[in-house]
Amino acid sequence: MTNIHDIARKSGYSAATVSRVLNNRGYVSSIARAKIKIIIDELDYVPSNIARDLSQGKTFNIGVVLPHTKHPYFTQLLGGIILGAFSTKYRIVILPSEYDATLEIKYLEQLRAKAFDALIFTSHGISRDTLAEYTKYGPIILCEDPKRTDLQAVFSKRESAYREAFNWIKVKGINSAAVTLSRPYEISATAQKTLDTYKEIFGASPKNNLTFTDVVSYEDGMRVAKKMISQKSNVQCIFTNGDDIAAGVKEEYNKQGIQLPLLIGQENQLSSQLLNIPTIDHNFNDIGSLAFELATKKRADLVIPLESKFIIRE
Amino acid sequence: MTNIHDIARKSGYSAATVSRVLNNRGYVSSIARAKIKIIIDELDYVPSNIARDLSQGKTFNIGVVLPHTKHPYFTQLLGGIILGAFSTKYRIVILPSEYDATLEIKYLEQLRAKAFDALIFTSHGISRDTLAEYTKYGPIILCEDPKRTDLQAVFSKRESAYREAFNWIKVKGINSAAVTLSRPYEISATAQKTLDTYKEIFGASPKNNLTFTDVVSYEDGMRVAKKMISQKSNVQCIFTNGDDIAAGVKEEYNKQGIQLPLLIGQENQLSSQLLNIPTIDHNFNDIGSLAFELATKKRADLVIPLESKFIIRE
DNA sequence: TTGAAAGCGGTACCAC
DNA sequence: GTGGTACCGCTTTCAA
Numbered sequence: 001m002t003n004i005h006d007i008a009r010k011s012g013y014s015a016a017t018v019s020r021v022l023n024n025r026g027y028v029s030s031i032a033r034a035k036i037k038i039i040i041d042e043l044d045y046v047p048s049n050i051a052r053d054l055s056q057g058k059t060f061n062i063g064v065v066l067p068h069t070k071h072p073y074f075t076q077l078l079g080g081i082i083l084g085a086f087s088t089k090y091r092i093v094i095l096p097s098e099y100d101a102t103l104e105i106k107y108l109e110q111l112r113a114k115a116f117d118a119l120i121f122t123s124h125g126i127s128r129d130t131l132a133e134y135t136k137y138g139p140i141i142l143c144e145d146p147k148r149t150d151l152q153a154v155f156s157k158r159e160s161a162y163r164e165a166f167n168w169i170k171v172k173g174i175n176s177a178a179v180t181l182s183r184p185y186e187i188s189a190t191a192q193k194t195l196d197t198y199k200e201i202f203g204a205s206p207k208n209n210l211t212f213t214d215v216v217s218y219e220d221g222m223r224v225a226k227k228m229i230s231q232k233s234n235v236q237c238i239f240t241n242g243d244d245i246a247a248g249v250k251e252e253y254n255k256q257g258i259q260l261p262l263l264i265g266q267e268n269q270l271s272s273q274l275l276n277i278p279t280i281d282h283n284f285n286d287i288g289s290l291a292f293e294l295a296t297k298k299r300a301d302l303v304i305p306l307e308s309k310f311i312i313r314e
Numbered sequence: 315m316t317n318i319h320d321i322a323r324k325s326g327y328s329a330a331t332v333s334r335v336l337n338n339r340g341y342v343s344s345i346a347r348a349k350i351k352i353i354i355d356e357l358d359y360v361p362s363n364i365a366r367d368l369s370q371g372k373t374f375n376i377g378v379v380l381p382h383t384k385h386p387y388f389t390q391l392l393g394g395i396i397l398g399a400f401s402t403k404y405r406i407v408i409l410p411s412e413y414d415a416t417l418e419i420k421y422l423e424q425l426r427a428k429a430f431d432a433l434i435f436t437s438h439g440i441s442r443d444t445l446a447e448y449t450k451y452g453p454i455i456l457c458e459d460p461k462r463t464d465l466q467a468v469f470s471k472r473e474s475a476y477r478e479a480f481n482w483i484k485v486k487g488i489n490s491a492a493v494t495l496s497r498p499y500e501i502s503a504t505a506q507k508t509l510d511t512y513k514e515i516f517g518a519s520p521k522n523n524l525t526f527t528d529v530v531s532y533e534d535g536m537r538v539a540k541k542m543i544s545q546k547s548n549v550q551c552i553f554t555n556g557d558d559i560a561a562g563v564k565e566e567y568n569k570q571g572i573q574l575p576l577l578i579g580q581e582n583q584l585s586s587q588l589l590n591i592p593t594i595d596h597n598f599n600d601i602g603s604l605a606f607e608l609a610t611k612k613r614a615d616l617v618i619p620l621e622s623k624f625i626i627r628e
Numbered sequence: 629t630t631g632a633a634a635g636c637g638g639t640a641c642c643a644c
Numbered sequence: 645g646t647g648g649t650a651c652c653g654c655t656t657t658c659a660a
Contacts, residue, residue, distance in 0.1 A: 001371075001428075003637050014647040019639060026640095027645045049429035050368045051637030054652050057315075059364060061375075061407070069393045079383045082410050092408040093375070096396050115363035218584055247588055270532050270585060274561055317653050328631040333655060340656095341629050365653035368636050 002043045011039040022047055062295050063116040065095045065107055067123045071216065072244065072269055073284060077122050077143060080288020090117070090296055099125035112137040118295035141291045144189065146303065154290040154304040156282040158193050161308035165264055165280060166201035168312065169237050174262065176202060177237035178210040180224055180245055185213075194241070209233065215241060218271075221248020229258060237262040243272035243279055250275055268311060278313040316357045325353040336361055376609050377430040379409045379421055381437045385496075385530055386558065386583050387598060391436050391457060394602020404431070404610055413439035426451040432609035455605045458503055460617065468604040468618040470596040472507050475622035479578055479594060480515035482626065483551050488576065490516055491551035492524040494538055494559055499527075508555070523547065529555060535562020543572055551576040557586035557593055564589055582625060592627045 004022075008015040013032055020026045021036045028036075039045075053059050064081055066074050078094075085092050093116065097103045104126045111119050111134060118139040124131065131140055132150045142153040169177060179198060181191040191213070199205050209231060212224045221240065225248065228235060240246040243265035253260045265272040268281035283306045290306075293299040318336075322329040327346055334340045335350045342350075353359075367373050378395055380388045392408075399406050407430065411417045418440045425433050425448060432453040438445065445454055446464045456467040483491060493512060495505040505527070513519050523545060526538045535554065539562065542549060554560040557579035567574045579586040582595035597620045607613040 001637090004639095005637080008647095015638080016640080016647055016649090017645080020646090023639085029645060032645080046423060046427045048368075048637050049424060049427040050364065050371075050373060051652090052639080054362075054364045054368045054654090055637080055639045057364075057652070066396075069389075069396050075389055082380075082383050082408055085408075086410050086412075094392075094396055094399075094406040094408065096400050109360060110363065113360045113363045218588075244584060247584070251588065270558055270561070271588065273532070274565060274585065274588070315653090318655095319653080322631095329654075330631055330633095330656080331629080334630090337655085343629060346629080362653055365636090366655080368638090369653080369655045371636070 001048075002045045004045075004047065006043060007036065007039050007045055010043065011036045057114065058117055059115065060090050061093050061116045062090050062292065063093045063095045063107060063111065063119045065097050065104060065119065065121045065124065067097050067099045067125070069096065072242070072267055074122055076267070076284035077288045077291075080285035080290075081120060081292045082288075083285070084289035084292030088296065090292075092292075095119075097125065099123070101126045105130070108134040108137075108140075111140070114138075120291045120295055139295050139297065141294045143287055143291060145305070149302065152294050152302055154287045154294060154306070156284075156287060156306045156308045158190065158280070158282065158308045159197055161280045161282075161310045162194060162197040163201060164310040165239070165278070166198060168278075168310070169239075169262065169264070170201060172262070174236045176204075176210075176235070177206060177239045178212070178224075178228060178233070178235045178261075179206050180212045180215040180221070180238070180240045182216050182241050183213065190241075194239070198239075210235060215245055218244045218248040218251075221245035221250075222252040223248075225249040225252035229253070229256060235261050237264070239264045241266055243267050243269035243277065246277050246279075247271040247275055250277070272313070276313050279311050281309045281311055283308065315362075316359050318359075318361065320357060321350065321353050321359055324357065325350045371428065372431055373429065374404050375407050375430045376404050376606065377407045377409045377421060377425065377433045379411050379418060379433065379435045379438065381411050381413045381439070383410065386556065386581055387596075388436055390581070390598035391602045391605075394599040394604075395434065395606045396602075397599070398603035398606030402610065404606075406606075409433075411439065413437070415440045419444070422448040422451075422454075425454070428452075434605045434609055453609050453611065455608045457601055457605055459619070463616065466608050466616055468601045468608060468620070470598075470601060470620045470622045472504065472594070472596065472622045473511055475594045475596075475624045476508060476511040477515060478624040479553070479592070480512060482592075482624070483553075483576065483578070484515060486576065488550045490518075490524075490549070491520060491553045492526070492538075492542060492547070492549045492575075493520050494526045494529040494535070494552070494554045496530050496555050497527060504555075508553070512553070524549060529559055532558045532562040532565075535559035535564075536566040537562075539563040539566035543567070543570060549575050551578070553578045555580055557581050557583035557591065560591050560593075561585040561589055564591070586627070590627050593625050595623045595625055597622065 004015045004018050007018045018036055020028045021033050082092055095107045120141045122143050142151055144155045146153045185191045238249055238261050246263045246265035263277050265277045265279035268279045272279040290304050318329045318332050321332045332350055334342045335347050396406055409421045434455045436457050456465055458469045460467045499505045499509055552563055552575050560577045560579035577591050579591045579593035582593045586593040604618050
């Protein structure tokens with residue numbers, strides 16, 4: 001591979017001068033510049049990115065930790081991040097985790113090893129304490145409320161949209177609802193917010209047989225619907241944790257020819273738009289872009305809270 | 315930042331020996347190993363990725379060029395690539411292109427500059443000749459039929475599925491259809507295959523006012539439907555270039571209360587499943603995984619052709 | 629078993 | 645304006 005010293009030798013100038021030409025920095029006579037450029041073309045030379053990175057101690061890589069790629073939450077977030085990175089000198093590196101703590105630590109270690117300039121965690125399996133320990137090796141941005149002052153984050157505040165949605169249901173004369181969740185109350189902040197707000201509005205938690213956890217996909221939605229129908233629970237409303245799940249529920253009710261309860265989705269995906277289901281937009285796109293800006297220090301905020309929006313459809 | 319020489323000095327051994335310990339390579343006495351490990355822990359030392367890369371002339375980065383991130387084609391492909399990369403030592407770097415030739419060249423130049431070990435083009439705006447020129451700097455994998463022997467590729471052969479679908483329409487007594495395309499015939503191989511197969515089956519190309527290009531999203535589908543309705547073209551079938559587009563078309567027809575023509579989607583997305591629309595599966599997931607394997611030379615095939623599958627729903 | 633030293637391919641300071 | 649040179653931090657060969 002031809003390097004800067006080859007160019008220096010063949011052009012009769014030094015590596016330092018060639019470097020100046022390459023970076024348009026400092027004084028170079030136009031003669032030198034011209035001669036050097038000719039040799040560069042002649043030898044088909046390109047400076048090595050790696051060498052440059054080493055010399056500057058930066059990679060311009062931003063790592064994005066993704067638990068999985070199927071779920072729309074992550075693809076939307078990733079889309080936002082990519083948008084933010086577009087036409088910057090930074091690159092987005094995908095780091096799949098499957099919520100595996102060992103893998104997540106590996107990525108943190110790579111941050112420490114300067115493989116990335118910064119890390120964005122769209123979600124995480126390891127503790128916030130562990131994450132905080134690694135901030136000394138580079139910026140680490142979370143996409144949820146960190147609830148502490150030693151971690152940077154961008155996130156959407158869900159409570160008021162939840163409140164709005166539950167009130168909207170209540171105004172319709174409905175006094176309880178089934179609720180689906182992706183992860184159980186004990187370990188998921190989102191589940192806690194959902195159920196806590198539910199209780200606040202309806203005065204009590206949803207009945208046990210009307211709370212479903214580990215619901216993630218369209219198929220899960222159908223499964224939930226089946227169970228609800230066989231239970232003859234006659235709920236008037238199902239508050240789902242995602243548009244695709246709501247879609248699955250609707251499909252199953254339709255299939256069985258049973259009157260559909262009031263359905264609420266989340267994430268403002270194509271499917272809810274398609275089926276005219278009210279939903280809650282958690283601003284994943286904006287969160288992604290902003291997370292990128294924090295990662296690259298284009299913005300210096302500690303946390304950026306956004307507000308989720310309830311989207312009425314009827 | 316503490317480096318390998320610090321460890322060498324403090325441990326009383328040389329950098330070479332430390333390096334051996336780090337990489338479990340060559341002869342190191344167990345005493346030396348133990349002593350060095352203690353110092354490594356003590357100084358909280360991690361070897362620099364960049365330096366290692368420079369020294370080895372590799373980055374373990376695979377660049378993936380994506381025209382855009384909204385379109386499900388690309389997200390599915392990306393999902394497959396990520397799957398293929400999971401638990402390998404390689405990283406996936408996202409390179410958004412917007413079909414911009416300047417950007418694509420920039421990425422090729424970065425391959426040349428050793429910023430990536432290989433490049434996967436999910437699609438491209440520049441010519442295949444240009445791509446072929448850059449293969450000397452590292453593996454370049456396409457996700458479409460290159461139709462030449464100097465480019466590696468994984469792709470799905472669409473013709474027979476197209477033929478099957480058009481025949482299925484024909485058997486229903488329908489003798490023409492509207493067609494939507496993401497890019498025009500002149501520049502898109504997919505458009506060419508669609509229209510050529512159409513002509514083969516129906517004996518003529520679709521009428522001009524029934525061919526729509528630059529159709530990419532759900533909204534575009536609605537736009538197309540609006541136009542078709544206002545034209546009073548009374549088509550009996552619309553062959554779309556994506557499930558989400560088909561969904562948009564259906565939505566607009568329903569909204570206006572007009573009898574829906576036979577609809578065909580592509581990509582086997584959630585939306586076609588949801589709306590019971592026949593579709594064509596182009597194996598994007600498999601293509602992604604295989605492209606990754608070619609990029610990292612885990613497989614050495616020149617090209618890997620797969621077969622698209624027509625999925626009947628009625 | 630170990631270490632010296634020559635890369636890898638740049639950048640940047642400082643002297644001329 | 646230009647060049648010498650000391651890094652950046654690790655790997656690897658070869659001699660001891």
